[in-house]
Amino acid sequence: MNASYFNKVNIGIKTVIKGLALSISYLFKKPVTLQYPHEKKRIAQRYRGSIRLKRNEEGALKCIACGSCEKICPAGAIKMVTVTPEGSKKKQLSEFYVDLGLCIYCGLCVDTCPVDAIEHSIVYEVAERKKDGLILRLDNLGEKNV
Amino acid sequence: MSVITILDSFDKEVLEQSYEKNGFNHSYLLRKKDDIIELTKRLKEEEYFLETITAVDKKEKIRLIYIFNKMQKVHRVAVYLDIDYSEDVPSLIDFFKSADWFESEVYDFFGVKFTGNPNLKRLLTPEGMEGYPLLKSWKAEED
Amino acid sequence: MDTEKHVLKDFYVNMGPQHPSTHGVLRIVLKVDGEKVMSSETVLGYAHRGVEKMAESKTYIQMMPVMDRFDYVSSMLFEWAYVGCMEKALGITPPERAEYIRVIMAELNRIASHLLWAGAFLLDLGAFTPFLWLFDARERIMDMFEEVTGQRMTNNYFKIGGVADDLTPEFFKMLDEFLNMIRKRMADTETLIESIIFLERVKDIGFISKEDVINYSLTGPVARGSGVNYDLRKNEPYSIYTRFDFEIPLGEKGDCYDRYKVRMREVIQSVRIIEQAVSAIPEGPFAEKAPKIVKLPEGEYYFAVETSRGLLGVYLVSDGSANPYRFKLRDPAFSNLSILDTMLPGNKISDVVAILGSIDVVIPEIDR
Numbered sequence: 322m323n324a325s326y327f328n329k330v331n332i333g334i335k336t337v338i339k340g341l342a343l344s345i346s347y348l349f350k351k352p353v354t355l356q357y358p359h360e361k362k363r364i365a366q367r368y369r370g371s372i373r374l375k376r377n378e379e380g381a382l383k384c385i386a387c388g389s390c391e392k393i394c395p396a397g398a399i400k401m402v403t404v405t406p407e408g409s410k411k412k413q414l415s416e417f418y419v420d421l422g423l424c425i426y427c428g429l430c431v432d433t434c435p436v437d438a439i440e441h442s443i444v445y446e447v448a449e450r451k452k453d454g455l456i457l458r459l460d461n462l463g464e465k466n467v
Numbered sequence: 468m469s470v471i472t473i474l475d476s477f478d479k480e481v482l483e484q485s486y487e488k489n490g491f492n493h494s495y496l497l498r499k500k501d502d503i504i505e506l507t508k509r510l511k512e513e514e515y516f517l518e519t520i521t522a523v524d525k526k527e528k529i530r531l532i533y534i535f536n537k538m539q540k541v542h543r544v545a546v547y548l549d550i551d552y553s554e555d556v557p558s559l560i561d562f563f564k565s566a567d568w569f570e571s572e573v574y575d576f577f578g579v580k581f582t583g584n585p586n587l588k589r590l591l592t593p594e595g596m597e598g599y600p601l602l603k604s605w606k607a608e609e610d
Numbered sequence: 611m612d613t614e615k616h617v618l619k620d621f622y623v624n625m626g627p628q629h630p631s632t633h634g635v636l637r638i639v640l641k642v643d644g645e646k647v648m649s650s651e652t653v654l655g656y657a658h659r660g661v662e663k664m665a666e667s668k669t670y671i672q673m674m675p676v677m678d679r680f681d682y683v684s685s686m687l688f689e690w691a692y693v694g695c696m697e698k699a700l701g702i703t704p705p706e707r708a709e710y711i712r713v714i715m716a717e718l719n720r721i722a723s724h725l726l727w728a729g730a731f732l733l734d735l736g737a738f739t740p741f742l743w744l745f746d747a748r749e750r751i752m753d754m755f756e757e758v759t760g761q762r763m764t765n766n767y768f769k770i771g772g773v774a775d776d777l778t779p780e781f782f783k784m785l786d787e788f789l790n791m792i793r794k795r796m797a798d799t800e801t802l803i804e805s806i807i808f809l810e811r812v813k814d815i816g817f818i819s820k821e822d823v824i825n826y827s828l829t830g831p832v833a834r835g836s837g838v839n840y841d842l843r844k845n846e847p848y849s850i851y852t853r854f855d856f857e858i859p860l861g862e863k864g865d866c867y868d869r870y871k872v873r874m875r876e877v878i879q880s881v882r883i884i885e886q887a888v889s890a891i892p893e894g895p896f897a898e899k900a901p902k903i904v905k906l907p908e909g910e911y912y913f914a915v916e917t918s919r920g921l922l923g924v925y926l927v928s929d930g931s932a933n934p935y936r937f938k939l940r941d942p943a944f945s946n947l948s949i950l951d952t953m954l955p956g957n958k959i960s961d962v963v964a965i966l967g968s969i970d971v972v973i974p975e976i977d978r
């Protein structure tokens with residue numbers, strides 16, 4: 322125990338008091354914490370949430386079943402089944418799966434779509450009890466995407 | 468002394484790559500692999516540092532790339548070395564300690580052995596890994 | 611009496627792979643004698659995902675989102691290196707506005723990374739308050755990213771020939787607010803932290819000499835903490851960094867405190883760059899037309915940027931097809947971490963946390 326030791330303790334106490342005063346001043350500021358899930362954050366319009374297919378004014382799917390999104394998806398999250406009705410040359414969508422458990426929300430499928438038929442919703446609460454529930458199909462593609 | 472004069476005395480082939488196009492100010496393919504030691508020594512004296520060591524599987528041979536760079540002003544020198552799949556290469560650990568991990572990484576991915584590096588080990592791949600994954604002959608198991 | 615029995619020889623402590631202060635899955639095997647570290651061995655590979663092999667079977671575009679997942683705290687800087695490399699190969703120059711947007715985003719990302727580092731580093735050393743203060747500031751950056759890029763961390767915002775989308779008026783409002791508070795927040799943190807309690811823990815430990823910087827290929831704040839003036843934004847100016855007026859903070863002794871100080875001062879320099887960029891940003895398109903299917907001309911390409919951890923190089927070998935023939939990342943934290951085993955011996959176990967923290971590693975970037 323020498324003088325310099327007590328000197329250090331002295332300085333230590335002083336700086337701690339200074340720091341405490343500063344932290345106390347922060348006590349009187351507006352809190353920044355949100356009480357999730359009671360309070361929710363504002364979600365940006367561009368937010369890349371779960372995938373959904375767009376519909377046109379008549380309510381029909383805009384998708385032309387070209388398959389670009391399935392091909393570009395780096396995670397292999399999109400699978401589609403197409404049929405070609407007799408007498409028509411155009412392919413039609415018969416089933417469309419998006420596995421949210423695989424999707425990395427990268428946005429490449431949206432970028433690549435030639436007719437702007439697929440988009441991200443701003444839904445981010447996609448947790449499910451069963452893995453099956455993470456797979457979006459044509460009939461529930463809208464369900465998660467309120 | 469500029470890098471060109473340093474390299475004069477080595478048996479080499481000059482590759483056509485430019486800074487604007489490829490990112491390397493100079494690229495040389497050394498014909499004798501033992502020259503890399505002498506060359507590194509000279510470059511270190513000229514205050515170059517070893518940016519990285521890596522390799523490419525060129526199907527018949529492995530091409531090693533040593534990238535040197537200068538801190539004060541960018542001067543990136545790529546030194547290439549063509550070797551066979553089972554050939555050993557002298558280690559640079561005597562000049563740059565960072566070569567230890569760089570070489571271990573190349574050994575891990577390509578199976579190139581560096582003589583003189585005492586710590587050569589499989590750095591990144593999991594224990595019990597067989598084969599060298601970045602060789603083109605290596606195929607991932609389907610699951 | 612059999613005292614021999616109680617003498618422990620070769621006592622090993624396994625730090626990690628699940629240790630809170632390694633910030634990821636890094637394992638350090640410490641050989642200790644009492645409190646003192648005798649030798650150490652760094653074990654890597656717990657987060658190895660084989661990305662370099664994976665790249666060979668993915669297209670160039672599909673690799674874009676993967677770039678975010680190396681260093682998830684400064685993801686856009688990684689995107690920049692990859693996009694820049696492809697632009698070099700294709701001979702595309704992004705428009706002016708895109709360059710400015712890139713600089714703003716990259717510098718914000720650098721600040722976010724440093725704030726996260728500082729918060730976690732101080733938390734490791736026992737200071738809880740600055741962690742919350744700095745995370746509040748970082749959270750604002752994350753909100754801005756969400757506003758512009760659509761994601762908080764894995765942004766996938768840089769595209770070949772520009773960026774994915776324009777900045778919004780809302781973003782500028784948020785940026786203004788942020789720039790107004792960050793200087794005060796950094797000053798407050800420093801007043802709070804720089805007490806003798808903190809200084810005694812970080813001063814005069816973990817020295818790195820100038821020779822070792824060259825020897826171990828160290829870059830970034832770790833090199834600058836030792837007084838080596840090496841920053842790619844000055845020494846190998848890419849994009850439009852020559853237009854901005856900023857300084858490169860340097861340390862003197864190369865101890866943990868110097869590295870801490872360098873990063874804290876870098877935040878302010880980045881703020882300066884952002885302020886200049888915001889006032890000078892021109893109108894115009896935010897992206898050049900880029901090919902939908904990217905095929906690089908045959909050859910080899912290398913492009914380096916300065917990330918928050920140092921020199922990041924992307925090395926691409928193309929054989930003219932749609933997939934990279936070889937994709938290699940020269941990542942800064944990999945070589946920065948390689949010096950750890952030489953730094954630790956002789957220090958106390960409690961100092962290991964400070965030394966490792968001061969190097970600032972992100973494990974997925976090292977393990978790839």
Ligand code: SF4
Pocket residue numbers: 372393394395396397398399419423424425426427428429430431
């Ligand atoms: S967002 Fe990305 S991962 Fe998800 S479905 Fe689209 S392309 Fe696939």
Ligand code: SF4
Pocket residue numbers: 383384385386387388389390391433434435436437438439
């Ligand atoms: S890219 Fe668009 S049009 Fe083509 S299949 Fe996907 S959603 Fe349908």
